[in-house]
Amino acid sequence: MKKSLILMIVTTIAVSLSIQALARDAQEIYNKTCAACHAAGAAGAPKTGDVAAWRPRLDKGMPALLASANNGTGAMPPKGLCMDCTDEEFTALIKYMSTAK
Ligand code: HEC
Secondary structure (H helix, E strand, C coil): CHHHHHHHHHHHHHHHHHHHHHCCCHHHHHHHCCHHHHCCCHHHCCCCCCHHHHHHHHCCCHHHHHHHHHHCECCECHHHHCCCCCHHHHHHHHHHHHCCC
8 A cells, every 4th residue: 555655756857857857938938049149139129038128029929929929020030930839829939029038
């Protein structure tokens, strides 16, 4: 009885660890891709943490921002160079960049 309980706990921990390893977090993607332009505001990119710069963009609504992220706009390249990013990840990235640091 005790043994099977321990086994169950170990299995639960192992499963939750592997789920965590699969999901990339926004910060990690940001550092690899978006930061190249959005950290310093290169080529007119709205800077990360600059709430005022992001406000008029956010006012367009998330669907419009997702469209820009996917297709590119101005000097912003399609998919922000994150070719395998999903809309969910773009949403998390946009929230990450448009919030005060
Ligand atoms: C090569 C530089 C570059 C990279 C890399 C980059 N961006 Fe941008 N981004 C820009 C520039 C420049 C703009 C401003 C475009 C404009 O409005 O003319 C911009 C604007 C945006 C906007 C606002 C679009 C709008 O409609 O107002 C979003 C959202 C965005 N970027 C998301 C991202 C995300 C998410 C990533 C990473 C996956 C990323 N960007 C990576 C340069 C970049």
